Amino acid sequence: MQPMAHQDLILSWLYTLVEAAANVAFALSGLLAGIRKRLDVVGLCVVMGLAAFGGGTLRDVLLDRRPFFWVAHPGWLWILIGVGVTAIFLLRASHFQFTERAIQWPDALGLGLFTASGTQLALAQDLPAIVAVLMGVVSATFGGILRDVVCNDIPTALRDRSPYAVCAFAGGWMYVLALYLAWSPGTAFLLAAATATGMRVWALWSRYELPAGDAAISGD
Amino acid sequence: MQPMAHQDLILSWLYTLVEAAANVAFALSGLLAGIRKRLDVVGLCVVMGLAAFGGGTLRDVLLDRRPFFWVAHPGWLWILIGVGVTAIFLLRASHFQFTERAIQWPDALGLGLFTASGTQLALAQDLPAIVAVLMGVVSATFGGILRDVVCNDIPTALRDRSPYAVCAFAGGWMYVLALYLAWSPGTAFLLAAATATGMRVWALWSRYELPAGDAAISGD
């Protein structure tokens, strides 16, 4: 490998920073969901792990990629366990009050990053554009779906009418478009992540709701 | 490859036709389930996709086969998204009335086809007969199970006492029997699909119920 240029170094440093923020944000969403369901310390760690790593792991199983992120970087598993144990003891000590809405902003960052990296990895395997975009959506949303299924809820990503998966979908297409226009992979990555995160932040701010049907179903 | 004979051409055309019907039928079952749970347009597309492709994708992960059906034929993903978006706007425009029972007949067709193709693919990998039959059952039923888990219901295939998985089970064994009798793969395929679909149609028509236990369980 040749030494990285200045811009690549900044990109790489940004990538690591945002990736960390994304994992932490998704793990925290699992933590909040687990606390609300009054899970014990083990359940908390499992739900945090599913939320943080579930999307990327399913993407890697579907793409037949190894090693998984948490196998290549096992340090994250220790951090996750540490946070879960600390959270339980903080909760017992202080009856700490969480505001659930606070988690939505780093979660939006994570959504953008996982969208861009999932789309990128799938395109690197020469998959069709629509499949690559779906891999981005899967990376960005499946952790939250697993978190909610294990907590016995209808997944927020499916039930909540605030746009979520559709932001990842739009971000993925931005990546495809940028490559089609022969822009650099770094630019495509930033554009995709910014689109998905930006749409999500706008959706939260404007309280926009996706259309849904309310048809009566007869029979049975 | 040599040119296909007349009978093979008809079989191939039939296969494509019935496969399309099977995917559409399973996608429609997901659409109905999603509408009943009042999911938004994205949730609808996800539940449709899980119902249509979930069984085949799990089968391919278990058999370590690539590419998945929806990676090899990405056009189906567009159709699915189109149907989801159209359905939402139709529902908003017209308060359309669905009869849930209407979906059961194409669903029975899909059950037969996925049973036969799942069993065939597993036998092609020299797996034991019981494993191949189970792969047929997984292909035919797992999409519906995923659909119901995501919608936070006990899966119909497990709770409903009308025979469903057992039809796929019987159909798979017909495939194994036909190969044992040295019949052609085409005949085995048709026999397996016809058995599973026929049993399912008969079960719906006769309202037969599988035996179930009603034991009291003591203790915690």
Next chain:
Amino acid sequence: MQPMAHQDLILSWLYTLVEAAANVAFALSGLLAGIRKRLDVVGLCVVMGLAAFGGGTLRDVLLDRRPFFWVAHPGWLWILIGVGVTAIFLLRASHFQFTERAIQWPDALGLGLFTASGTQLALAQDLPAIVAVLMGVVSATFGGILRDVVCNDIPTALRDRSPYAVCAFAGGWMYVLALYLAWSPGTAFLLAAATATGMRVWALWSRYELPAGDAAISGD
């Protein structure tokens, strides 16, 4: 291969015996869960199969190992189907009373065995220790999680404050520790299994409960 020594023969025989007990124990836990949810005979077999084979199969998908246990030993599938059908007819004939607590002791045996074998298989692939231990935990607990998700419950392993996954976690570390001390794989296996099973039995006997938080969550 050279002939096995006396000790290896005993170990191999013990392994087979305990592995059978583990599969049977987990299958029975699925049987009880299915009966409580009044599933039909097919649903019973599916839930039994998920409980018995789900953990090992997920572990093998994550480790990219083939063939699965139930593909290599398809006889177990027949036994499982036989037990499911027999159970339904016994239940209908006799209104048999189950004591759910009776299942906890063989389940603890299964927990230990799957912990040790999962950790062993992951270490054989040169994975980091924390990942190998997690693979042991996944092997030991995921079958029960799948069983509960399909039955539409919050998984016992997550909700119940009696230690379960944490016993597997401790057992896995015993395996790693024993290898670090250059003990034989057989000793490490027995130590890991005994630790996990022993902790679980102690937890059941002492009714110890893991700490959990009861914080109020504001917002939303």
